[in-house]
Every structure is written in C-alpha cells, then in structure tokens.
Amino acid sequence: MSVLNALRLSHVPALAFAILGLYWGSFAAFVPQLKAQTGAGDALFGMLLLGTACGLATTMWIAPTVDRALGRWSMGVCAALLAGAFLLPGLATSPAAFFGAMLCCGMASGLTDVIMNARVSELEAHSKRPLMNANHGMFSLAYAVGALATGSARAASVQPFVVFAVLGLLVLLLARRLQMTPHDARGEGVAGTLPWGIVALCGAVVLIAFMSEAAVEAWSALHLERTLGGSAAEGALGPAMLGLTMAVGRFSGQAVSERLSDTRVVLGAVTVAVAGTVLVVLAPAPLVAYVGFGIMGLGISVIGPLGLALVGRLVPPALRTVAISRTAVLGFLGFFIAPTLMGLISQGFGLRAAFAAVALLLLVVWPLVAVLRSRGA
Template sequence: MSVLNALRLSHIPALAFAILGLYWGSFAAFVPLLKERVGAGDALFGLLLLGTACGLATTMWFAPMVDRWLGRWSMALSTFALSVAFLLPGLVTSPVGFFLAMFACGLASGLTDVIMNARVSDLEAQTGRSLMNANHGSFSLAYAGGAFITGLAREAAVQPALLFVVLGALVLLVLARLRMAPALSHDDGVPVNLPWGIVILCGAVVLIAFMSEAAVEAWSALHVERTLGGSAAEGAFGPTMLGLTMAVGRFSGQAVSERLSDTSVILWATAMAVVGTALVVIAPVPMVAYLGFGIMGLGVSVIGPLGLALVGRMVPPALRTVAISRTAVLGFLGFFAAPAIMGFVSEGYGLRAAFGAVALLLLILVPLVYALRARGA
C-alpha cells in the first residue's frame, strides 16, 4: 500500500503527529538559545530537560482514562493543551521555571502521543494495513519543517515566545479536524492479564530508538555550533537533516514493512543507525556531521514505530490502548532521559564521546529483537 493511501486512511491521527513534530522540531532548533537564556551548563541543562520525562511519566499512566472520558474530543483537546504548554519554554528565564515548563510540555506531549498512537493501532486492526510508519513519518517531516523554519527565525532574531504563539494560532485553526472516537472502550486500571513480557520488550525497543533520536534532536545543533564551529542556521540544519531523513525512512519503511517482517526491518535499521552515529562522532566539519545525522535518521526512523506497532498487534484488542500507553511510558522516558545523559557525558568527555555512547546503545537492540522473535513476533 502506498504512503499516500496509508495517510488517507489515517489522516486524522496523522495531523496530530504532524503538530507534535512541528513543536518539537522548533524546540530542538531553539535549544542553544534557550540553554543560554536560563544560564545552564551542559549537565544542568540535561537535568532540566528531565522535566519533560517527569511530565510524560505522569500523564501516560492516566492517558487511557482521559481518552475514555473525552471520547472523540480527546485528541483535539490534548493537542490544544500541547499548544498552550509550549508557550512556557519561550517565556521563562530561570532553571526552575524551565524545568516546570518542560514538565508541562511532557504532560501534553505524552497525552497526545498515547491517544494518536492508539488511534492508528485501532485503524490498523480495522483495515488490516500497516499504518504506523506513515504516521510517524508525518511527525518527522513536520519536525524537519519546524526546525528549518526556526533556524531562519533565529537568524532574523525572532524570539521563541513569538514563534510558539504563531504555532498555537495555527493549531486552533485545525482543532475541529482532530475529532476521532476510540474504536473500543477500555478500563481505567491495568488489566490483570496485561502481557507485561511483551510490553517490556517492545518498550525497551522503543526506549532505545527514542533515546537515540532524542540525543540527536537535543544536542545536534549544539554539536554543529560548538564542536564544529557552525553558525545558528548551520546548527539548526542538524535537527532539520535528522527530521528529513527520518521522514524519508518512515515513509519508505511503510512500503518495506509490507514485504519484510518487523523484526528484520529493525535489525537492518539498527545497523544503518550505528554507521550514521559513528560518522557524527568522527566528523571534522558540519557537512560530514549532516551526512551522519542523515544516515542515522534513516536507520532509527522505523525502529520506534515498529516497536509500538508490534505491541498493538501482539496484545488482545481490548488491551491495546493500555498496552500502548505502558509501552510509551518506557519508550518516551528514554526519549527525554537521553538529553540528560548526553549532558553529563558531554560535560565530562565532550559531545563526540556522548554520540559514541549512542552508537553502543543502539547495539542493544539486537538481543531484544531475538527475544521478541522467540515470543512469536
């Protein structure tokens, strides 16, 4: 099935994916400016970014309950909360304020993420089609666009608060299009028969994929600007390159996943991601780093979506939203814990060593894939 057909079938959650990507792409390109504004070093800034992880961990446990309460409006209202939350990082100037702002962003992002992934999984069950990569591709394409536009805005001295206000106004225009009822009604609590083995294995796959992705998103601009001497626009092109190649990888993965098993795709993608990250480590100039970011993005792009798709297919339909939310808890904690770990490694050994640690982390995916195959994936 073509990417366009997949997006046509899932156009409502795909829009939510795009909005989430637009915000995080803009945020990634603003990282050097926001870091300077709060007066934080690498290690402290990495800790402040853990505010997002705290917000995600909080919201993802009650996301299925909120989804049931709000019904067809849940995706629209969570996206509205996202647009409000992202006004905060552009306004605060103290470390404590920034941590709280990122906590709010984590709450809204986690809620939106669980709901939109559950809607895609519902559609996959209804249509018998693979749709997850195409939707995550929408996130990546919007992420690249947000990072690129923000890079231009930084060159023009546009402040973060103003740009996030503009993005919020755009979100308000499309909120009504995000109404979509869940396919099934789910219980509030954790079902006693939730297959935790599958959830933990798939969660670990998503965890590593998103940790690797987040490391590049949060620190690529700083690596290009500080380690390799690039300008603000050149720094913003780091996350832009990641987003573009991840979009290409996910849209291509939509077709590949219909011909190869999910676990085979993950293994090949892991090899590509390791090669790309190694290039980032040894890059002498920004252009080589861009190539590394691009190859890494192509590889890592499909791993997280396939981990979420696997758990959605391997659990009973009545447990789908709960299982995805628990898997997302594990995965997205890594997505925002990675910048903190990168900060500490960078503080002691530099950003080259921090990206080297990412390459080693990716290799852990290999035994996880074989464990999933043993469970029938």
C-alpha cells in the same frame, strides 16, 4: 499499500502527529538559544530537560483514562494543551522556570502521543494494513519543517515566544479537525491481565530508539555550533536533517513493512543507525555531520514505530490502548536518561564521546529483537 493511501486512511491521527512534530522541531532548533537564556551549563541543562520526561511519564500513564473520558474530543483537547504549554519555554529565564515549562510540554505531549498512537493501532487492526510508519513519517516531516522554519526565524532574531505563539494559533484553528471516535473504547482489564513480558520487550526497543532520537534532537545543534564551529542557521540544520531523513525512512518503511517482517526491518535499521552515529562522532566539519545525522535518521526512524506496532498487534484488542500507553511510558524513559547521560558525558568528555555512547546503546536492540522473535513476533 502506498504511503498516500495509508495517510488517507488515517488522516485524523496523522494531523496530530504533524502538529506534535512541528512543536518539537521548533523547540530543537531553539535549544542553543533557550540554553543561553537559562544560563545553564551542559550538565544542568541536561537535568532541566528531565522536566519533559517527568511530564511524559505522568500523563502517558493516565492517558487511557483521559481518552475514555474525552472520547472523540481527545486529540483536539491535546492540541489545545500543546498550544498553551509550548508558550512557556520562551518565557523561562531561569533554570527553575525552564524545568517547569518543560514539565508542562511533556505532559501535553505525553497525552497526545499515547492517544494518537492508539488511534493508529486501532485503524491497523480494523483495516488489516500497516499504518504506523506513515503516521510517524508525518511527525518527522513536520519536525524537519519546524526546525528549518525556526532556524530561519533565529537568523532573523525572532524570539522563541513569538514562534510558539504563531504556531499555537495555527494549531487551535486545526483542532476541530482532530475529532475521531475510538474503535476500541472498552476499559482497562476487560480482556484479562496485561502481558507485561511483551510490553517490557517492546518498551525496551522503543526506549533505545527514543533515547537515540532525543540525543540528536537536544544536542545536535550544540554539537554543530560548538564542536564544529557552525552558525545558528547551520546548527538548526542538524535536527532538521534528522527530521527529514526520519520522514524518508518512515515513509519508505511503510512500503518495506508490507514485504518484510517487522523484526527484520528493525535489525537492518539498527545497522544503518549505528553507521550514521559513527560518522557523526568522527565528523571534522558540519557537512560531514549532516550526512551522519541523516543516516542516523534513516536508521532510527522505523525502530520506535515498529516497537509500538508490535505491542499493538500482540495484545488483546481491549487492552491495546493500555498496552501502548505502558510501552510508551517505558520507551519515553529515554527522555529521562538521554538528556542527563548526554549532558554528563559531554561535560566530562565532549559531545563526540556522548554520541559514541549512543552508537553502543543502539547495538543493544539486536538481542532484544532476538527474544521478541522467539515469542512469535
């Protein structure tokens, strides 16, 4: 099945993926400016980013209940919440205010993420076709576009609030196109007990993928600008390179997933991601780091989506949204761990050492996949 056909079949959730990608790509490119705006050091700024994770964990857990209450309007409401929440980081001028802003962004993102992934999983089940990588590819492509556009805005001295306000107006205009009636609208617990073993294994795979992704999103611009002496525009190319190559990897993964098992694809992807991370660690100049971040993006790109796709296929249909929400909560714990870990390691040993820790973390996926294979994945 071609990528275009996959996106045509899942065009409604694909738009939600694109909207979320635009927001986080723009945010990643603004990180150096937002960090300076709060006056926080590396370790403190890493702690402040935990506000995102707190919000994600809160709303991801209750997302199935919210989804049942809102029905076909779920994704449209999420888009409106995103438009409001992302105005706040640009207004925050103190650590406390920035933490609160990231809490709101995380809450809106958590709801959006669970609901749009659940819609794609439902479409996969009904169409009997893989769709997850194509939709996550839309997120990555939009992330890259957001980062590149924001890098140009930063170079022109446009303030974060202005960029997020313009993006919010665009999103509100598109919100009505996000209506979609759930296929599997049954309640939690109808099909029995949630298989926590499967959820935990898939959640751990998603956790490591999202930790690695979050590390690049939050710290690549700083690594390029501070460690390697790049300009603001050159710094924005770090998260943009990640987004572009993750889009390529996910769109390519859409085709590969039709020919190879999900677990084989994940194992190969980990190898590629580790190679790219090592190149980032050793990079003597921004150009080499761009190549490393690009290779990282290619590898990381398919790991998280396939972890969510696996849990969606391995649980009963009536528990699919709940299982994806719980897996996503486990996976997005990476947003608790990654900012703090990167900040602490960077404070003590530098960003090269922090990215080296990411390479070691990615290697843990191999034994997790071996266990999933033993359970019939």
